[in-house]
Amino acid sequence: YLISDLDIIQTFFRILTHHLHRFKCRFLILPKGRKIALTTIGVLTTGGAGLALMLQQSVKASDLELHPPSYPWSHNGLLSSLDHASIRRGYQVYKQVCSACHSMEYLAFRNLVGVSHTEAEVKTLAEEIEVVDGPDDTGEMFTRPGKLSDYFPKPYSNPEAARAANNGALPPDLSYIVSARHGGEDYVFSLLTGYCDPPAGVSVKEGLYYNPYFPGQAVGMAPPIYNEVLEYDDGTPATMSQVAKDVCTFLRWAAEPEHDQRKRMGLKILMGASILVPLVYYLKRHRWSVMKSRKIAYRPPK
Structure with missing residues (x-):
């Protein structure tokens, strides 16, 4: 026979009411101190969940903001490594385009x-x-060519100079930008390729650019990439999507240089576990359980 949806709903609420009644009965017989403690925990948990929901709603952007789609990155697979040729091209993009700001x-x-x-x-x-290095033997600072131990040069000497050169906007450091932004490389790729004209009824202040993927939709960075913005050393066509993909791969590696090593270690652990888990199961089931469950009876001599 067929059970109607109404019967299912009635049965669900009947079971829920029964469990709530049992919980209420158990709660009533608890000591006063434990009742107060459970009530306090319940209030704090409910209040924390409500506060988190309010904060989530408050930081959520307006209806005009687009959430970045999930792109099929080649390194997203469980055992997939980063594209190191793309990392090389991405460094070239950073050096020739991004490092200016x-x-x-x-x-x-x-x-x-x-x-x-x-x-x-x-x-x-x-x-x-x-x-700039030093001081030397005479106490003076001097300049020298860079070496392997030097860090990438900064485009500005301090944050104030960076704001002054960018109409008050401070360009963020890109070392961990992929990990610091919700959506990771999907967000960065969408941001780089998402510049467009504002829709009807939306005005953008002078010096700002409309981008639906940026919180607030108005970003102080001009569109940084376009088709043939640079020429790759390996001859790869420098389309906008290719340039954005390469720099996002480079930024993923910069934020997580242990990416490939972590996956190799995980593969080794899985291979070792495939051998150890059956062995441990055999020992537990057929060796240790027999010893653990045996019964030793003492029979005194007559």
Whole structure:
């Protein structure tokens, strides 16, 4: 026979009422101190959940904001590694486009060795910059060519200079930007490729640019990339989507340089567990359980 939806709903509420009645009866027989403690925990939990919901609603952007879609990144698989050719191209994008405004103060030239460049190539890249060092034997500061241990140069000497050069907006450091933004590389990719004209009825202040993926939809950064914004050393066509994809892959590696090593370690653990788990199960089920459940009876001699 068929059970109607009404019967299912009535049965569900009947079971729920029964369990609530049992809980109420058990609660009433508890000592006074325990009742107060449980009530306090319930109030704090409910209040915390309500506060979290209010904060979530308050920081949620307006209806005009778009949430970034989930893109099929090649490194999202359980056993997939980062595209190191894309990391190399992404560094080129950062160097020629992004580094004019954004710093990466937690990344040193030596971090590129064995990942996207050879040691000789990285030494050449580092020597292209001038680093203020010192003091020397006479107590004076001096400049020298960069070396592997130096960190990426900052475009501005201090935050105030950065704000003054960008109409009051402070360009964020990109070292961990992928991990610091909800959506990760999906958000960064959508932001870079999402510039468009504002819809009818929406006005943007002078010096700002409309981007539906940015909270508030008005961003102080001009569209940084476009088709053929640069020429890749390996001859890859520098379309807007290709440039955005490469720099996002580079930023993912910068935020999580242990990405590939972590997945290799996980694969080793899975391979080891596939051997150890059956062995442990056999010992527990057929060896230890027999010893644990045996009964030793003492029979005194007559």
